[in-house]
Amino acid sequence: MVxxxxxxxxxxFGGSGLxxxxxDSQPERAASAPGRAACASSSAEDFFKHxxxxxxxxxxxxxxxxxxxxxxxxxxxxxxxxxIRERLHNFVPGIRMLYLFGTDGLSxxxxxxxxxxxxxxxxxxxxxxxxxxVATTCAGTIDLRSIPPWKPSLDDQKKRQIGDELRREIExxxxxxxxIVINDFNLKDNEITIYLKLPDGEYFQGCGFRATGExxxxxxxxxxxxxxxxxxxxxxxxxxxxx
Numbered sequence: 001m002v003x004x005x006x007x008x009x010x011x012x013f014g015g016s017g018l019x020x021x022x023x024d025s026q027p028e029r030a031a032s033a034p035g036r037a038a039c040a041s042s043s044a045e046d047f048f049k050h051x052x053x054x055x056x057x058x059x060x061x062x063x064x065x066x067x068x069x070x071x072x073x074x075x076x077x078x079x080x081x082x083x084i085r086e087r088l089h090n091f092v093p094g095i096r097m098l099y100l101f102g103t104d105g106l107s108x109x110x111x112x113x114x115x116x117x118x119x120x121x122x123x124x125x126x127x128x129x130x131x132x133x134v135a136t137t138c139a140g141t142i143d144l145r146s147i148p149p150w151k152p153s154l155d156d157q158k159k160r161q162i163g164d165e166l167r168r169e170i171e172x173x174x175x176x177x178x179x180i181v182i183n184d185f186n187l188k189d190n191e192i193t194i195y196l197k198l199p200d201g202e203y204f205q206g207c208g209f210r211a212t213g214e215x216x217x218x219x220x221x222x223x224x225x226x227x228x229x230x231x232x233x234x235x236x237x238x239x240x241x242x243x
Contacts, residue, residue, distance in 0.1 A: 022070075039138035040073050044101045050104060050188045051099065053150035058234070062088040062097070063144055066120065071140050072088035072118045078103045078134035079126060083118040100125050104210045108191040116171065150185040152238065162211055167242040168192060169217050177243065184238040187211040195235050204231040 040048075056063055063069070072083040083098045091111075098121050100108040112121035119137075153159050168236070171179050179197035192209040195202065207217035223231060 002154060018027045018236070038140065039145070040080050040082070040140070043103075044075075045142075047101045047105050047188065048082050048099060049147050050150070050186070051190060052142075052144065053147050054186070054189060054191075056147075057230040060090070062090065064089040067143070067145055068181070069142050069144060071142065073138050074119065074122045074126075074135060075125065075137075075139060075228070076130040076135040079107070079130050081109070081119045081126065083112075083121060087114075087162050098122065104213050105188065150186065152240075153186045153188075159185075162187070162216060162243055163212075163240065166192070166216050169215050169243065170196075173205075173220070174198065174203075179241075180243040181235055181239050181241050183235045184240040192217060193231065193235055195232070204228065204235075 046227070051061055055061055066086055066089075070085045072085065074081040076082075079100065079102055081098055081100045084096060087093060087095070088097055095111045096118075097111055098109045098116050098118075099106065101121075106125075107227050108125045110125055112118070112124070129167040166182070167180055171177060174196055176198050177196050178199070181195040181196070183193045185192060189209055194207070196205060204223060205219050206223060208219040210216055210218065220242050
């Protein structure tokens with residue numbers, strides 16, 4: 001599966017980051033409770049669990065072998081960061097992962113050295129407007145065994161409408177496209193992988209996906225060294241034809 005490669009290609013977006021003095025001067029309160037991350041909203045936690053379910057759908061699953069993950073959580077207004085203390089599958093030993101969510105879902109994040117204070121890691125990816133709020137921090141755990149498998153959204157009127165809007169966005173970029181096929185998707189997904197058949201050949205493209213935002217496709221990107229056979233397999237195992 002190409003999912004992890006997609007994250008590595010696109011996961012350096014988000015805010016321009018906070019300076020250390022901005023993070024240090026931000027008002028903060030701590031919240032603590034056993035079990036789940038008490039300071040995180042249910043919507044942010046739901047986005048995070050959906051991302052985990054999506055990442056577990058293929059061979060490159062970064063959460064492989066982890067029954068439980070332990071988290072440090074930072075919340076500032078509409079922004080929530082989840083720092084995972086465990087080393088993820090196929091990550092180098094000295095690296096940890098941080099995911100940042102906003103009101104529309106995933107909004108940024110990236111990797112940090114394990115010896116770096118996790119709050120400094122948050123500061124690298126948090127948007128500037130986060131300093132306008134009082135930050136809350138807490139710790140928690142998520143039992144990955146309790147997260148249901150990923151599945152695409154039902155192909156209802158809302159999904160078909162978003163599919164039509166996606167097609168128009170893609171056609172605006174590639175007006176000569178004869179075929180447009182994407183991997184079947186859930187409205188909570190953060191990523192779309194696109195197959196394009198153009199007059200001069202076949203191409204693959206990716207974008208960050210926001211079902212509730214306009215445009216739906218942001219942060220267009222290619223896939224570097226990813227084998228085209230893997231991209232094709234990822235899309236055509238569960239194809240959703242737009243054109």
